[in-house]
Amino acid sequence: MITHELIERIEGEAVLDFRTDREGRVEEANIRFLHFRGMEAILEGRNALDALVIAPRVCGICGHSHLIAAARMLENLYQNGGEALPITSKAYAIREITRLCEVMQNHIKWLYLVMLHESGKLLKLEPPSALKALYVSSKINQLCALFSGQWPHSSYALPGGVTCDPTHIEVMQALKILSEVEGFVREDILGCDVQAYEYTLSDGSLLGLSGDFGTLLRRFEELELLESGKSYGRYLALGDEIGVWEKGERSLADLNLVREDGSKSFDQGGNMYAKNALYGGEFYETGPLARAMLTNRTGIANLHNRYGDTALTRLSARVDEVVVILARVEELLRTLELSEASFIPPEPIQTLSAEGVGIVEAPRGSLIHRARIEKGKITAYSIITPTQWNLGNGTATLPGIAQKAMIGADSIAKASLIFRTFDVCSVCTTH
Amino acid sequence: MARLSKEERKISIMTKALELFSTEGFYQTTMPSIAEKIGMSVGNLYNYFTSKEMLAKDLILYIANILGEEIRKINESPLSTKEKIDAIVHMYFKIAQERPETIEYFLRVYLSNREVFQNCCEGMICVSAFVTELMIFFEEGVRCGDLRDQDFFSAFGLFMGYLGGMVFLNGEKILPKSLESYELSISDNIYHALKSR
Amino acid sequence: MPSNPAKLKIIWLQGITCNGNTHSFLNDPSLGRLLESVEFIHHPLLACTLNLSELVEHLPASDILIIEGSYKADFERAYRRMDSVLPALAAKAEHIVSLGSCASFGGIFKEADPERISGIVFDREKALGPLAEMMPKVITLSGCPVHPKWLTFVIDMIRAGKAISVDEFRRPKELYAYLVHNGCLRNEYFEWKVDSDRFGTKEGCLFYAQGCQAPFTHGSCNKILWNEVSSKTRSGTPCFGCTEPSFPKRELFSTKTYMSIPAEVPLGVPKRSYLALTGAAKSFHIKRLEERLIDDNA
Numbered sequence: 001m002i003t004h005e006l007i008e009r010i011e012g013e014a015v016l017d018f019r020t021d022r023e024g025r026v027e028e029a030n031i032r033f034l035h036f037r038g039m040e041a042i043l044e045g046r047n048a049l050d051a052l053v054i055a056p057r058v059c060g061i062c063g064h065s066h067l068i069a070a071a072r073m074l075e076n077l078y079q080n081g082g083e084a085l086p087i088t089s090k091a092y093a094i095r096e097i098t099r100l101c102e103v104m105q106n107h108i109k110w111l112y113l114v115m116l117h118e119s120g121k122l123l124k125l126e127p128p129s130a131l132k133a134l135y136v137s138s139k140i141n142q143l144c145a146l147f148s149g150q151w152p153h154s155s156y157a158l159p160g161g162v163t164c165d166p167t168h169i170e171v172m173q174a175l176k177i178l179s180e181v182e183g184f185v186r187e188d189i190l191g192c193d194v195q196a197y198e199y200t201l202s203d204g205s206l207l208g209l210s211g212d213f214g215t216l217l218r219r220f221e222e223l224e225l226l227e228s229g230k231s232y233g234r235y236l237a238l239g240d241e242i243g244v245w246e247k248g249e250r251s252l253a254d255l256n257l258v259r260e261d262g263s264k265s266f267d268q269g270g271n272m273y274a275k276n277a278l279y280g281g282e283f284y285e286t287g288p289l290a291r292a293m294l295t296n297r298t299g300i301a302n303l304h305n306r307y308g309d310t311a312l313t314r315l316s317a318r319v320d321e322v323v324v325i326l327a328r329v330e331e332l333l334r335t336l337e338l339s340e341a342s343f344i345p346p347e348p349i350q351t352l353s354a355e356g357v358g359i360v361e362a363p364r365g366s367l368i369h370r371a372r373i374e375k376g377k378i379t380a381y382s383i384i385t386p387t388q389w390n391l392g393n394g395t396a397t398l399p400g401i402a403q404k405a406m407i408g409a410d411s412i413a414k415a416s417l418i419f420r421t422f423d424v425c426s427v428c429t430t431h
Numbered sequence: 432m433a434r435l436s437k438e439e440r441k442i443s444i445m446t447k448a449l450e451l452f453s454t455e456g457f458y459q460t461t462m463p464s465i466a467e468k469i470g471m472s473v474g475n476l477y478n479y480f481t482s483k484e485m486l487a488k489d490l491i492l493y494i495a496n497i498l499g500e501e502i503r504k505i506n507e508s509p510l511s512t513k514e515k516i517d518a519i520v521h522m523y524f525k526i527a528q529e530r531p532e533t534i535e536y537f538l539r540v541y542l543s544n545r546e547v548f549q550n551c552c553e554g555m556i557c558v559s560a561f562v563t564e565l566m567i568f569f570e571e572g573v574r575c576g577d578l579r580d581q582d583f584f585s586a587f588g589l590f591m592g593y594l595g596g597m598v599f600l601n602g603e604k605i606l607p608k609s610l611e612s613y614e615l616s617i618s619d620n621i622y623h624a625l626k627s628r
Numbered sequence: 629m630p631s632n633p634a635k636l637k638i639i640w641l642q643g644i645t646c647n648g649n650t651h652s653f654l655n656d657p658s659l660g661r662l663l664e665s666v667e668f669i670h671h672p673l674l675a676c677t678l679n680l681s682e683l684v685e686h687l688p689a690s691d692i693l694i695i696e697g698s699y700k701a702d703f704e705r706a707y708r709r710m711d712s713v714l715p716a717l718a719a720k721a722e723h724i725v726s727l728g729s730c731a732s733f734g735g736i737f738k739e740a741d742p743e744r745i746s747g748i749v750f751d752r753e754k755a756l757g758p759l760a761e762m763m764p765k766v767i768t769l770s771g772c773p774v775h776p777k778w779l780t781f782v783i784d785m786i787r788a789g790k791a792i793s794v795d796e797f798r799r800p801k802e803l804y805a806y807l808v809h810n811g812c813l814r815n816e817y818f819e820w821k822v823d824s825d826r827f828g829t830k831e832g833c834l835f836y837a838q839g840c841q842a843p844f845t846h847g848s849c850n851k852i853l854w855n856e857v858s859s860k861t862r863s864g865t866p867c868f869g870c871t872e873p874s875f876p877k878r879e880l881f882s883t884k885t886y887m888s889i890p891a892e893v894p895l896g897v898p899k900r901s902y903l904a905l906t907g908a909a910k911s912f913h914i915k916r917l918e919e920r921l922i923d924d925n926a
Contacts, residue, residue, distance in 0.1 A: 006680065006681055009673060011647045037644055049882075053880045060647030135657060141855050142857055145863075148858075149854060149861075153648055156863050162864075427645070
């Protein structure tokens, strides 16, 4: 039987076409994204710097990652054009702080607005209030805005650095906000301090966590989904941690093996807008789990060893990333060297004809911006988003990452929930 | 004879002072010599201008306003950019011929004795009325596509330096022909140097 | 207004969008208070009564219909075309809020298909959108994105039954009569025409070279601060004019000049007056404004 399931409460909407057997078990799941906005075409013909304003508008929840990717692409383009453009460690650190803030708020929104909400619906529970999570997300975005001016849709990163020139006032405010966020993570998400949480991660007692993360895991257990969601177990990160993880082996990634397959898109006679992103012709998972495996984060690597790439591991990797980021942002703030320059002016972009690529680890995984410019004008622009990796659409015999994870689920409702563990974003996927 | 208002009186003083300054130079001209030329007491002269420097400053404002007003009329006319250049060149040479003291003052007093104007005429404040109109002329010329976009001062220097230089040569009686006979070729040159390519 | 007012019923529907206004709205720290007084019949992310499929099937009445994203007749939500969904919902709404520059004027996404994509009332500055006839009940909140407090202000005003005074694009005057320039920390540099020679410093005005559009862009960005703490110009970023029908212009990081003279001068100021003032201000060299603000770091 074929069922078309409309998926909302993501960024945009998606359709899952399920083929199920007599018991309702999922045999095949086709993923379709129907909305397309033509961001790349909008960028073409413009001054290359305009990408810093246009590209963030790909996505309301991860636009900052698009900004950083575009800025890195432009820096790479300068380098390829013969002008190396190093940024100061201060500019780098500030970009990291704001990028990581975006990742954190994304994960927290995903946990509360999507996972707790949708899992509760499946168990016929009253929808929980997500207000406390939204409040803390707004605080994280405030921390970001202390440097980036605003969130969403800042354009404060430019080839050469950042536009802001913060003082200790911003740094101290940021640390104060961060401790508030840390309190939320400890008391609400985990229900214990970070050390105790790390202990549960290593001894496999995560389900005993009293916080909302524990609640989510227990719901997955009740739904018998904890060990579902297995996919290929091979991972890719191209942004800050560059590598491929497969069968326990980590190797360097080769950017030349990245390819976009648009054979199913409308312009090729298909029925969707998204284009699959492939590495060496194959599907690879990107995102928090991939990053955890590639940086060999002990707790998550242990979970993976024990359970493989199950829903348990995937959910934990995303929540765990929030914990890791908190410590990282604090370190960046405490060591921020304000006396360095924020920005080193490059030659005018009008002098430049070259190609460039910028990659960033966005909330959902590796985000790639590529462009070619002639005398400062964009002649070609191409974006590959994380969800093109994870939510790519293969065939019945060779399914994509999330497709494979859904196969075997005993109902389409459960398969849809597994789908959401990948943190779906329609607007990014099709852009 | 009707009694002159203070403002009219001021202008008549300025007109006389202008002649003196532009022929004698700034330092040779004194408040007593100005008073004598006008036929008023030095004390009374100080009722109108508190110092020679203030008088000098008011004069440059006065000249900049005259020139600015003339260019403004040209700017607001329906002429083409090329015709506006013709008109500005014509206007400038005409004033140089009919009221040579105005241009002479600008070249020989204002530009040659910058120290006098330091405290009250920083930068281009006192000639703002004139410079502003040229800015508008250039801006509109570029906006409509007739003139090539470039730094304001490189265009300004080309235009005004050229005209000032010709008036100077004329004043030194070096030019073999009358000033107005150069108008057409000069405005052609200016247009060709500034026009968009 | 009844003494125990019922919750305002709000429908939040998205057209062609990036979700930026949705996420901007979620930044409102007093969201909880607001949610006590409103009920979302539909919202893309918050808990609501109807899901998208149910919404486009029932097309219910509402107190406020909020539209986020640009309009295109054949753009589909839950398999239904916008030209069947939007007018039906709009007809049954007491008030309509056009949220963000896409819904208001077409915005960035209009550029992908300029002939067919527009705002709901305005297509750039012309009232040619599908809801043009309903203009009297539309409030325009332009911006990319819109500040959450701008939206909650409008909702609060509607709740209080107060009339909102609007400009020619139906933007609330109390929010959009200001220019982004008002309240900018770099105002003194603007007054004395001290430009910022590079990005990444606290000093200098971004209007002369870096493309800042704040002196002719309507909005309260430097009055009602972003995320409660900052704004583009406060973080050294030029204003890109995102609240105006002309957004997005081109060459956003450089000021268009004709012979060094800004092609656009501050709103309502005659060019001649502006140039006269600029020439004067530039003649003075104010030492304090030419130095670093805090020189320990220099």
